[in-house]
Amino acid sequence: MSSPPPFDPEIVAALQARTDVVTTLRADEIARLRAGITRPTDAEITLGGVFDFSEHSVPSVDGRTLPMVMLRPRNAETPVPVLYHVHGGGLVVGTPYEDLPSLAALARDVGCAVASIDYRLAPEHPYPVPLEDVYSGLTWLVAEATSLGIDPRRVILSGVSAGGGLAAAAALLGRDRGGPVVRGQLLACPMLDDRNDTPSAHQMAGIGAWDRTANETGWTAYLGAERGDVPAYASPGRVTDLSGLPPMFLDVGSAETFRDEVVAYAARVWECGGEAELHVWPGGAHGFDTLAPDAALSRAARAARAGWLRRRLGAPAPAPRSG
Structure with a gap:
């Protein structure tokens, strides 16, 4: 195996x-990682009052109640677009609150609301529970759009890391179940393929953020160690038919485990006649824009996402599905 690509100097420094960078992760370390999570303050979440913050209860397919958190521009007088976000954490850790400060900054710049679902985590809740939770949140959000003050014709399905993989899988579910029509998919460094055997996965073993060992821990918690025939929606990277999906934005670092599976996913979308905008950020580690938010590479990545969002939200609304 060749040497790994270099990290951007500002990413190296970060x-x-x-001290919070997760390189490797074993199953017995999940509890400690969860215990270390802290909730942002209300001021951080709302950008000092730019947004109204609310909490909602979403029914799941198995009769449980799922929390959903939402930010809506405080002075908005008409229905606004919404970014429906799925948090990361390798399928085993994370909360909907962690990403809200950065999502709020993005939403402020493009003029939209944010909703984030508190899906249940593996290994306590393996596939398909987390995915069905995410899909339940999406269908509920669209059904309740009027009361929430959002525009159901301008919903963007978004996710980061494991949340990006769940968002991609939810888009596949929506396509095949005739579910809500979303305007696009914003997938940041998505975790897409349980096979965990690409050149980039081997190159980055033991270095950077979220290496091959950590990745196997997450996938094993979600799907089990002896996977056999993996269900179609459990690992989007295995899906061959990526036609008929909402336009997507994908980005990934050149120096991270997920690089090759993300590039392959975008290429397959193009092969199937779909629309995908792909960015491979040179020298970026996994989650580099969170690790080094002030780095030039991070600012460029955020600007690219915001530009794509503005274009998608300004595009004509998709036609509703018949039947």
């Missing part, structure tokens, strides 16, 4: 300086 990896060396921060």
Whole structure:
């Protein structure tokens, strides 16, 4: 196996300086990682009052109640677009609150609301529970759009890391179940393929953020160690027919485990006649824009996402599905 690609200098500095970078992860370390999560303050979440913050209860397919958190521009007088976000955490950790400050900044820049579902985590809740939770949140959000003050014709399905993989799978479910029509998919460094055997996965073993060992821990918690025939929606990277999906934005670092599976996913979308905008950020580690938010590479990545969102939200609304 060849040497790994170099990290951007500002990303190197962040990896060396921060103590919260997860490189490898074993199953017995999941509880400690969960215990270390802290909730942002209300001021951080709302950007000091730019947004109204609310919490909602969403029914799941198995009769449970799922929390959903939402930010809506405080002074909006008409229905606004919404970014329906799925948080990351390798399928085993994370909350809907962690990403809200950065999502709020993005939503402020493009003029939309944010909703984030508190899906249940593996290994306590393996596939298909987390995915069905995400899909339940999407269908509920669209059904309740009027009361929530959002525009059901301008919903963007979004996710980061494991949340990006769940968002991609939810889009596949929506296509095949005739579910809600979303305007697009915003998939940041998505976790897409349980096979965990690409050149980039081997190149980045033991270095950077979220390496092959951590990735196997997450997928094993979600699907089991002896996977056999993996269900179609459990691992989007295995799906061959990616036609008929909402336009998507995908980005990934050149120096991270997920690089090759994300590039392959975009290529397959194009092969199937779909629309995908792909960015491979040179020298980016997994989650680099969170690790080093002030780095030039991180600012460029955020600007690219915001530009794509503005274009998608300004595009004509998709036609509703018949039947």
